[in-house]
Amino acid sequence: MNKINHQGCPLTAAMNVIGGKWKPLIIYNLNKSSKRFGQLDVQIPGISRKVLTKQLTELFEDGIVLRTSYAESPPRVEYQLTKKGKRLVPILNSLCKWGCNILEEEEEAA
Template identity: 55%
Template sequence: MLNLENKGKYIKANDCPIAATIDVIGGKWKPIIIWLLIQDVKRFGELHRSIPGIALKVMNRQLKELEADGIIIRTAYPEVPPRVEYALSEKGKTLTDIMKSLALWSTTNILESEKAD
């Protein structure tokens, strides 16, 4: 079990238990990709249309990194034209509660406070 009580400051940023998670799911696009895949399996084109502003090359790289980290599963079907689908893996599905908590926090603390301004 993770001991969250620390007797002192972290010696290095790498000692923070959250750093490894941020390395895997952090960045501008990965959380959005994960959020969309929580909803349903998506094809490459569907994902791209759902994320305005992401370059094809960047999205492809982000998907490859998420696949390499075991967060998503890429399924290519031998059809003409080729069809590729992306879905969360079992490991990726364990992020659902975390992502929903982040969405709730954002709604409460960022989006709602912007409306009040």
């Protein structure tokens, strides 16, 4: 997150954390259980490994996600939500419901 640019505005600060193209989806995917890098890659169709890495790193730096790396080979890395991340889930849920209305309207228009 950009700690300089939110200018003390909590709404902007929040948007800086969840505003990446795939971040809400990543958080949503980690809601039910922790996941490995490869699982996220598969379960979020369309995301590239590079961007997945980057957004996971940012979510980690922002304290939304925990990263556990096991000293195995082939490597195993698990991601899970922190408490801070879990507090975000109900909000994303509301947003999701609101988004459903949009999609319905779109269908009606089509």
